[in-house]
Amino acid sequence: MTKINKILLLMFGIVLLVVASCQKDYNYSIPPAPPKAPPKVSDSSTTLEAYFTNTPPNTINAAYWKTANYLQVNSTTIIKNLLYGDGLLNMTGTYNGSTDFNRGGNPKLSIKAAYDNTNLYILAEWYDSTVNPSQASWLYEGDYDPLKPTEVSTGWTSQRNSDKLALAFEIANASSPAGNFSSVGCQACCHGSGNSAIMSPTSGTVDIWNWNLATSSPLGLMHDLVSTSAGLVNDAGTPIATRNVAGSTDRSGPAYEWNGTDQTVTSPAIAGGKTSLLDPAFYLMNKTPMVGSAVNGRAVYSSQGCNTCHGDNGEGGSGGGPINTMSQNKKSRSAYKAAMDNVPDMSDYWGPLSASDQDDVVTYLRGLSGVPGYVLNSSASGSTTDISVVTNVTPSNISNAMFVSTNHHSKYQVLIIRKLKTNNADDIQFDLTASKIYNFGVALMDNDGKNHVGSAKEILTFK
Numbered sequence: 001m002t003k004i005n006k007i008l009l010l011m012f013g014i015v016l017l018v019v020a021s022c023q024k025d026y027n028y029s030i031p032p033a034p035p036k037a038p039p040k041v042s043d044s045s046t047t048l049e050a051y052f053t054n055t056p057p058n059t060i061n062a063a064y065w066k067t068a069n070y071l072q073v074n075s076t077t078i079i080k081n082l083l084y085g086d087g088l089l090n091m092t093g094t095y096n097g098s099t100d101f102n103r104g105g106n107p108k109l110s111i112k113a114a115y116d117n118t119n120l121y122i123l124a125e126w127y128d129s130t131v132n133p134s135q136a137s138w139l140y141e142g143d144y145d146p147l148k149p150t151e152v153s154t155g156w157t158s159q160r161n162s163d164k165l166a167l168a169f170e171i172a173n174a175s176s177p178a179g180n181f182s183s184v185g186c187q188a189c190c191h192g193s194g195n196s197a198i199m200s201p202t203s204g205t206v207d208i209w210n211w212n213l214a215t216s217s218p219l220g221l222m223h224d225l226v227s228t229s230a231g232l233v234n235d236a237g238t239p240i241a242t243r244n245v246a247g248s249t250d251r252s253g254p255a256y257e258w259n260g261t262d263q264t265v266t267s268p269a270i271a272g273g274k275t276s277l278l279d280p281a282f283y284l285m286n287k288t289p290m291v292g293s294a295v296n297g298r299a300v301y302s303s304q305g306c307n308t309c310h311g312d313n314g315e316g317g318s319g320g321g322p323i324n325t326m327s328q329n330k331k332s333r334s335a336y337k338a339a340m341d342n343v344p345d346m347s348d349y350w351g352p353l354s355a356s357d358q359d360d361v362v363t364y365l366r367g368l369s370g371v372p373g374y375v376l377n378s379s380a381s382g383s384t385t386d387i388s389v390v391t392n393v394t395p396s397n398i399s400n401a402m403f404v405s406t407n408h409h410s411k412y413q414v415l416i417i418r419k420l421k422t423n424n425a426d427d428i429q430f431d432l433t434a435s436k437i438y439n440f441g442v443a444l445m446d447n448d449g450k451n452h453v454g455s456a457k458e459i460l461t462f463k
Contacts, residue, residue, distance in 0.1 A: 041067060048461065050113035051114055075106070076453060078455075081451070083095075089103060089144065092450065093447025094452055109444060118419060120417075121417055125412065128446055129410070133213050137146045137373045138253060139368075147341070156294065157440040168227075169439075170205070170428070174203070174205060180204075200232060207224075208225040210224075219377075221389060234384045235427070238384065241375060242374065244256050252369040255330070256375060257288060265285070336364065388416075430462070
């Protein structure tokens with residue numbers, strides 16, 4: 001082999017090595033991408049964690065709530081065996097505490113929270129198989145209360161109670177014989193025993209937020225109250241609701257009835273500004289003075305033989321169906337009387353009556369249904385209206401049952417919205433420069449307002 005051939009052969013070998021190395025680099029596989037982080041989901045937490053968000057989660061279905069951590073509250077009996085005063089009957093559906101609430105079922109109360117530069121948002125969800133949308137309704141010759149066997153139920157009495165959610169935050173140095181707020185939570189704003197127990201600390205001040213399906217929720221608001229040693233009162237301003245009472249006791253009877261004008265309400269803009277139509281069977285806002293005597297109305301009802309068909313108390317009889325239903329309050333008085341004029345079968349019973357007797361019968365029939373016990377105020381203002389709410393059970397989707405209807409949602413969802421700082425003396429101020437941790441208590445009431453379940457002390461943490 002010549003020298004030139006050797007050189008050529010060597011060069012050829014070098015080329016093959018270069019090509020082989022290039023081919024190897026060219027076929028080098030790319031390392032696999034690192035696994036993606038799993039999507040964030042809600043997880044349980046030991047405190048109520050409020051995370052900052054730039055997008056206000058002011059609807060129940062806001063994206064924020066789908067991934068927010070939740071506090072699962074271990075609801076236990078906080079107060080039981082309390083009764084209301086004279087004339088207030090069958091209003092203690094949670095009398096035995098947890099064994100009564102939700103028919104003994106666990107409410108599974110869970111709470112989530114968020115905040116932005118202006119507001120605090122709290123979403124509470126719990127199970128309650130029934131909806132109780134009335135509070136202290138006026139019933140004439142209503143049911144007796146088996147828990148108050150010595151009280152008569154003749155004449156006008158106040159009956160039925162609503163579902164409620166309450167939160168308690170310390171404003172300043174609250175304490176009671178049970179301890180101070182930092183150690184025992186909302187039990188620091190209760191003292192006394194038995195039916196003499198009152199929602200009032202022996203010293204200090206507590207902010208009470210009360211969602212009431214009968215008297216606050218229809219307006220898209222939450223009652224804002226303050227508890228001091230002097231007692232529990234509404235915050236300053238024009239209150240959300242006032243008692244519909246003709247006299248001074250819970251046996252005095254109603255002062256007002258519906259005037260026939262549609263009861264349209266719009267929730268605060270911060271809560272979505274949604275418009276609802278209030279059912280006059282449960283809610284009273286557009287009012288007119290109640291006229292007529294239920295006493296005489298009952299006498300006329302019997303003397304005309306109405307009881308033969310419809311029963312002594314409107315419960316139904318052999319010749320007619322029940323008339324002690326919520327429908328007796330769904331018409332204005334003039335519309336009610338006009339409708340009766342046009343029922344052929346009623347001509348012999350209704351037609352001969354004087355206008356006064358007809359008014360008396362209408363008042364009596366309203367009393368069989370239960371006249372709303374409170375008047376809602378769409379013009380409420382001041383510190384008492386600081387707290388807005390959004391809920392899945394609205395005034396327009398409550399079933400027209402007698403007085404307790406099935407909760408077709410299976411659970412309540414209540415979104416609470418309040419400014420971090422209201423600068424009102426009767427409110428807690430969430431000053432995050434001073435503290436990011438706040439103690440609070442939470443209570444649930446099922447057809448009650450005195451007895452409740454929940455947790456006396458939990459912690460809200462701003463993250």
